[in-house]
Amino acid sequence: MISRASSRAARPLTPDAIRSGLKTERFGRTLHLYDRVESTNTTALEWAEDGAPEGTLVLAESQTKGRGRMGRQWISPPKLNLYLSIILRPDGDPRHIGLWSLTAAVAVAQTIEQATGLPARLKWPNDIRVHAKKVSGLLLESALHKDRLKHLVLGIGLNVNLTRDALPDNLRNSVTSLREELGRELDRIELLQRLLEQLELQYQSFRTKPPQKVLETYTALSETLGQTVTVQAPDREWSGKVIGWTPEGALILQKTDRQNVVVRSDDVIHVRQNNAACD
Ligand code: BTN
Numbered sequence: 001m002i003s004r005a006s007s008r009a010a011r012p013l014t015p016d017a018i019r020s021g022l023k024t025e026r027f028g029r030t031l032h033l034y035d036r037v038e039s040t041n042t043t044a045l046e047w048a049e050d051g052a053p054e055g056t057l058v059l060a061e062s063q064t065k066g067r068g069r070m071g072r073q074w075i076s077p078p079k080l081n082l083y084l085s086i087i088l089r090p091d092g093d094p095r096h097i098g099l100w101s102l103t104a105a106v107a108v109a110q111t112i113e114q115a116t117g118l119p120a121r122l123k124w125p126n127d128i129r130v131h132a133k134k135v136s137g138l139l140l141e142s143a144l145h146k147d148r149l150k151h152l153v154l155g156i157g158l159n160v161n162l163t164r165d166a167l168p169d170n171l172r173n174s175v176t177s178l179r180e181e182l183g184r185e186l187d188r189i190e191l192l193q194r195l196l197e198q199l200e201l202q203y204q205s206f207r208t209k210p211p212q213k214v215l216e217t218y219t220a221l222s223e224t225l226g227q228t229v230t231v232q233a234p235d236r237e238w239s240g241k242v243i244g245w246t247p248e249g250a251l252i253l254q255k256t257d258r259q260n261v262v263v264r265s266d267d268v269i270h271v272r273q274n275n276a277a278c279d
Helices: 014-019 040-049 094-116 178-182 188-208 213-219
Strands: 032-035 057-063 082-088 120-123 127-129 133-145 150-156 228-232 238-246 251-254 259-261 270-273
Touching: 014 032, 014 188, 032 040, 032 094, 040 057, 040 082, 040 133, 040 150, 082 188, 094 120, 094 127, 094 133, 094 150, 094 178, 094 188, 120 213, 133 178, 150 188, 188 213, 188 270, 213 238, 228 251
Parallel strands: 032 057
Antiparallel strands: 057 082, 082 150, 120 127, 127 133, 133 150, 228 238, 228 270, 238 251, 251 259
């Protein structure tokens, strides 16, 4: 569990504090920390284009244009949360991207559980939720060259010490922070270190183990499997029961007419769990 001392909880992010006690080989070893950027993903994509090594971490105390999936805004007030992006250079097959984003979601959920004891669950495709409210989201962006993957940037927003009153009214029932769920502040640096370690571990097993293993771990933490959902895409929507994932990490939905449909995460605007109080 992460330290209770309130003085540590309020520590600002500094490169030295982040590196001290970090037990990774590559993730976070090259580190660019900013007070404020438009989006850590944008900055990381620029560093990646300039040849930054795999595992390079781009981190900011605040973002002015933090972005989520489907062009949504990611609320990024200063010094409360974690906004980070990691540069990855996996082998060039773009079909594996969806699976890597599920792997990263597992790493975030496991970090939350280990650091706080809170039950973190996964809502497909990229949401990490605690007590049915979103606490973290992932945004994976890639650069391709002639159909091969040049690099990936994994962006993670994790609401750590954000308070409910900092959220707009329309998000208060569906978004939360670790502090709100735990009733105390957390040290962002310790949390970040554990997150980088977990991401590196999961990334290694993602590269060496068959896709089935990734999906098994994802499924164990999923709150979407078995649910009746409505999946909204830009031009249509489907309702049905989630019965699993393809080896590439796309959702398999059994529609009410019992036909199966496969939905890729890139095509999804929103997944509504039909029996949930809030989503
Ligand atoms: C989502 O849930 O829609 C994804 C949210 C991803 C937010 C993070 S914050 C760090 C990184 N920089 C961004 O602009 N977005 C990601």
